[in-house]
Structure formats: C-alpha cells, structure tokens
Amino acid sequence: MSGLRVRFAPSPTGFFHVGSARTGLFNWLIARQQPDGVFILRIEDTDADRNREEWVGGILDALAWLGLNVDEGPFRQSDNVMAHAVSLEQLMAGGYLYYCDCTVEDVAARKGTDKTPGYDGFCRDRGLQRGPHTALRFRTIDEGQTIVHDAVRGAVEFANATIDDFVVARSSGIVLYHLANVSDDRKDRITHVIRGEDHLSNTPKQMMLWEALNDVSDTRLPVPIYAHLPLLVNEQRKKLSKRKDPVSTESFRDQGYLSATFVNYLALMGWSPHGDQEKVPRSTLIEEFRLENVSHSPAFFDVKKMTHMNGEYIRDLTPEEFVGACAPWVCPWTTQWRPTDREPLWSEEQFDPALFTLVAPLIQERVATLGEVPAMIGFFFLDAPDMDDAAFDKAIGGDPLGRTLLVDAIERFADLEWNAATLHQATIELGESMELPLRKAQAPIRCAVTGSLVGPPLFESLELLGRDRTLVLLRDALARPIT
RNA sequence: GGUCCCAUCGUCUAGUGGCCUAGGACAUCACCCUCUCAAGGUGGAGGCACGGGUUCGAAUCCCGUUGGGACUGCCA
Numbered sequence: 309m310s311g312l313r314v315r316f317a318p319s320p321t322g323f324f325h326v327g328s329a330r331t332g333l334f335n336w337l338i339a340r341q342q343p344d345g346v347f348i349l350r351i352e353d354t355d356a357d358r359n360r361e362e363w364v365g366g367i368l369d370a371l372a373w374l375g376l377n378v379d380e381g382p383f384r385q386s387d388n389v390m391a392h393a394v395s396l397e398q399l400m401a402g403g404y405l406y407y408c409d410c411t412v413e414d415v416a417a418r419k420g421t422d423k424t425p426g427y428d429g430f431c432r433d434r435g436l437q438r439g440p441h442t443a444l445r446f447r448t449i450d451e452g453q454t455i456v457h458d459a460v461r462g463a464v465e466f467a468n469a470t471i472d473d474f475v476v477a478r479s480s481g482i483v484l485y486h487l488a489n490v491s492d493d494r495k496d497r498i499t500h501v502i503r504g505e506d507h508l509s510n511t512p513k514q515m516m517l518w519e520a521l522n523d524v525s526d527t528r529l530p531v532p533i534y535a536h537l538p539l540l541v542n543e544q545r546k547k548l549s550k551r552k553d554p555v556s557t558e559s560f561r562d563q564g565y566l567s568a569t570f571v572n573y574l575a576l577m578g579w580s581p582h583g584d585q586e587k588v589p590r591s592t593l594i595e596e597f598r599l600e601n602v603s604h605s606p607a608f609f610d611v612k613k614m615t616h617m618n619g620e621y622i623r624d625l626t627p628e629e630f631v632g633a634c635a636p637w638v639c640p641w642t643t644q645w646r647p648t649d650r651e652p653l654w655s656e657e658q659f660d661p662a663l664f665t666l667v668a669p670l671i672q673e674r675v676a677t678l679g680e681v682p683a684m685i686g687f688f689f690l691d692a693p694d695m696d697d698a699a700f701d702k703a704i705g706g707d708p709l710g711r712t713l714l715v716d717a718i719e720r721f722a723d724l725e726w727n728a729a730t731l732h733q734a735t736i737e738l739g740e741s742m743e744l745p746l747r748k749a750q751a752p753i754r755c756a757v758t759g760s761l762v763g764p765p766l767f768e769s770l771e772l773l774g775r776d777r778t779l780v781l782l783r784d785a786l787a788r789p790i791t
Numbered sequence: 792g793g794u795c796c797c798a799u800c801g802u803c804u805a806g807u808g809g810c811c812u813a814g815g816a817c818a819u820c821a822c823c824c825u826c827u828c829a830a831g832g833u834g835g836a837g838g839c840a841c842g843g844g845u846u847c848g849a850a851u852c853c854c855g856u857u858g859g860g861a862c863u864g865c866c867a
Contacts, residue, residue: 412865480865488867541860577803613816613817616816616818617816674830676829748826754827762828763829
C-alpha cells in the first residue's frame with residue numbers, strides 16, 4: 309500500500325494547453341506506477357470571470373484522447389467553497405489571519421521606488437474589524453526558512469522574511485487560490501503535488517498554510533511531496549502562452565497527430581528513457597518514469613520532431629489500423645469525433661470506402677500526419693483533380709513532348725492488360741520512343757491524372773483508378789486550355 | 792528591484808569524477824535507393840556559456856561572472 313494520491317488541477321480558461329497535457333501525463337504516470345495509486349482530476353473553476361463550461365468538456369475530451377483515465381473526479385473547486393470557508397474560519401480562530409483595507413494603490417504608493425517586498429504588512433497589527441473593503445491576509449512566519457524538498461530539484465530554501473502576507477480571502481469573502489488549493493489538497497488527501505515550475509515560488513506560502521491548518525484543524529496531514537516540472541517554452545524561451553503560441557492539444561489532434569505520438573513526445577519534454585531509443589510505448593513510460601530523472605531546465609516544444617515521430621507511429625500501424633485512423637479526415641460522416649475546420653475535399657457520395665482501403669497503403673508511409681491524407685488522394689474521389697497550374701504548365705501546357713506523350717499514352721493504354729506492372733512497362737516504352745527517361749515520361753501522366761507532380765506511386769494509382777477513368781483524365785488534360 | 796530556478800550540438804536530450812578525441816534523436820548537408828514525393832540506408836558538419844578553484848584527473852564537485860526564465864494579483 310503506497311497510499312499515493314496525485315491530482316491534476318487544470319483551470320478551464322481556454323483550450324487544453326500542451327503544458328497542462330504534460331503535467332497531467334506525469335501525474336498519471338506516477339499514479340499508475342503504484343498498484344493503488346490514485347489519479348484525481350480537479351477542475352479549478354473558482355475564477356468565474358474567466359472560466360467557461362465548454363472548456364471543461366475540452367479538458368475531459370483531451371484527457372480521454374490521451375488515455376489518462378481518472379480514478380476520482382472530476383471534482384470542482386467551486387463545489388468546495390463551504391470547505392474553504394471552514395478552513396478560513398479555523399485559521400481566523402487560530403489567529404493566523406488579519407483584516408487589511410489597503411488598496412493595490414496604497415501598497416504601491418508606500419513602496420515607492422523600493423519594490424522589494426510584495427505587501428509590507430501595514431495592517432498586521434492595526435486590529436481592523438471586518439468591513440466592506442477588508443481582505444483577509446495570512447500572517448506569514450518572520451523567522452527562519454521554509455525548505456521545499458522538491459522531488460525534481462532537491463531542497464529549495466526560502467527565507468521566511470522574504471515571504472509577504474498574502475491575501476487568502478477577498479473582501480467579498482471569496483477564498484483565493486492558495487487557500488482553496490491547499491484546502492482541496494487536504495480534503496483529497498493528496499500525497500504528491502506535481503505541477504509546473506511556475507508554482508515553485510508559491511510553494512512556501514502553501515506549506516505555511518498547510519502547517520497552519522494542521523495546527524487549527526482536527527486532522528494533521530503530512531505536507532505533500534512537491535515536484536516542480538520544467539516549463540515548456542517557445543522559441544523566444546518564454547513560457548508557452550495560450551495567446552501567442554500554437555499550443556492547443558485539440559489543434560494537434562485536429563491535424564492528425566496520433567494519441568500515442570503525442571503522449572510519447574510529451575514524455576520526452578523533460579524526461580528521457582534509458583538508452584538511445586526515444587520511441588517508447590506507454591508501458592515503458594509507466595515502468596521507467598522517475599521524478600528524480602526529470603530535467604531541471606525548460607524545454608522547447610519542437611513540432612518538427614513530433615511530426616517525424618508521428619510518421620514513425622503511422623508507419624507502425626497495420627493497414628487496417630491506418631484505414632480506421634484516417635476515418636475522421638476522409639469520411640467524417642462515419643465517425644463520432646471529427647476534426648474541426650477540416651472538411652474532406654469530397655462528399656459522402658463521391659467517397660468510396662472500398663477504394664480507400666486499397667489506396668491507403670500507397671500513402672501510409674508518405675504522410676507524417678493524418679491531416680495530410682485527403683490532399684494526397686483527392687484525385688481518386690473528385691470528378692476532376694485539383695490541378696496545380698504550375699505543374700500543368702511545366703509538364704503538359706508548356707511542353708510539346710508532354711502533350712505528345714499523353715496522346716501516345718491514350719492510344720497505348722486503350723488496349724493493355726490493366727495492372728501496375730504493365731502500365732509501368734508501357735510508360736517506359738512510351739518514354740524510350742521519345743528518348744525520355746521514365747522519370748520524365750511519367751510526369752505528364754501523373755500531372756494529368758493526379759493534378760500534381762508529387763504523390764503516391766503512379767502505376768499502382770492508375771491500376772486502382774481503372775482504365776476508363778484514366779483515359780478520361782488524360783483526354784481532359786489535353787483539352788485543358790494552356791495559360 | 793527582490794526571491795527562486797536554470798545553463799551539453801540550432802532543438803530535445805544521454806552523461807552522476809577516469810569508459811568522453813562528449814553518445815542518440817529531430818532539423819540541416821552529401822551520397823545511395825528510386826516512376827514523382829516521401830520513407831529507408833550510409834556518411835558529414837555541429838555542443839560542454841565564461842573565469843577561478845578542488846583533484847593525479849572535471850561536462851560532471853565548489854565559488855564567482857554572464858546569460859535566460861519563473862514568481863512578485865482582493866487570477867489560477
């Protein structure tokens with residue numbers, strides 16, 4: 309019995325940040341390492357101004373997608389306001405709090421040029437009673453130091469004199485983050501607090517609150533083990549911002565990153581498995597992950613690297629799995645979940661699932677994200693390929709040889725045993741008659757049929773497309789006006 | 792400004808005093824393969840921020856400097 313209990317406590321103030329996803333993952337990993345580990349989800353929704361219900365759904369969806377199953381919860385911080393009030397009463401009765409009527413401006417004015425402390429303790433001993441504009445502050449310890457025994461960083465020491473008397477409850481009576489958080493963690497019997505490094509500076513305050521609550525309440529609980537994860541930063545080495553950086557988990561899912569890739573890559577942000585292998589399955593993550601081995605320095609979220617890894621994961625799929633995985637992008641009308649703002653290029657009537665099953669293997673090793681799939685195979689389902697004008701000009705429009713070759717191809721393909729091998733051979737011969745290597749000879753045909761100079765293997769594609777359709781497309785290309 | 796954290800190739804990292812003329816991955820360059828594009832293969836370039844110590848020996852320990860970051864709300 310480890311009795312280990314961790315919590316993941318996002319606030320629903322926007323889409324699901326990749327940094328949150330990593331914090332959730334690391335908490336989950338730690339919980340799963342113990343047979344009796346408990347992973348708790350708590351929605352910190354007490355800032356009514358910024359929280360929106362729809363974002364809660366986003367958190368739940370994202371967690372489900374990542375496969376981070378929750379043992380207890382989701383709890384809502386807003387459901388605990390009574391408990392918060394009780395904690396506040398207890399601290400008040402224990403003499404840990406005092407009323408303060410200073411405005412933000414007052415505090416700033418007194419500080420003047422000396423911006424050293426946060427709050428100067430002005431109201432500490434004024435013995436104020438509760439009034440319409442009195443916030444409640446916590447009387448922090450003056451002497452000695454508070455040591456955070458961080459599981460990632462080791463001992464971090466704070467001189468108590470540098471910790472100012474912070475506000476625990478607004479003048480309206482609403483209990484603020486630090487107390488609410490500590491109160492909730494006590495209620496949930498949290499043993500390990502694993503969160504971003506941006507909370508490290510706040511930790512001594514929360515430890516003081518925890519000890520004070522131990523003093524004034526009936527239950528003494530050990531201060532949790534803290535672990536502060538290195539921040540995820542952008543290219544400017546700043547903390548990833550929801551406003552400025554492309555960091556929404558949902559958008560990566562929309563683009564067609566696999567859940568397995570995302571989890572694997574996230575784990576590499578601050579941690580690494582032993583050996584030279586970076587592609588590690590979830591089971592290995594659970595086995596090998598250790599807070600002690602988490603890096604101390606911030607990490608840049610490199611989408612390029614994750615994209616490459618996603619390609620590897622896609623290629624690892626069986627053909628059947630790949631077809632299934634593509635569904636939200638190629639036939640979203642059949643799936644429960646579908647990417648936002650990404651309609652396939654074709655309609656339900658135009659799409660042919662049986663044909664897609666045959667086409668899929670041709671592109672499985674060519675895409676790095678599932679979102680790339682539709683554009684690569686549009687010509688199989690569209691009435692006319694989405695013609696790349698520049699490609700057309702180069703291979704057909706402005707190239708007499710190309711046009712001649714198409715004319716010859718139409719004739720040659722008209723009565724030919726229809727399979728990739730014969731088409732391949734026929735195109736070689738077509739080229740030889742014009743002294744063109746195959747790579748030149750296939751270009752006009754590819755362009756005419758697919759609308760592009762790049763794409764899946766041509767002859768296999770023609771075989772699947774069929775003779776009639778191929779001939780139509782070749783003739784259409786010849787009839788196309790030259791720009 | 793104060794408090795705290797951090798510092799190995801462009802990026803993510805391995806490295807816990809000798810195995811390091813510093814390993815891997817992404818990105819990048821060259822070549823090979825090849826019907827295009829990818830994928831794959833081979834090879835190349837590229838890093839211990841700086842200065843002092845400690846030690847027979849330092850990327851690894853200590854101090855300082857410089858640089859970056861977080862926090863510093865009656866937000867969470």
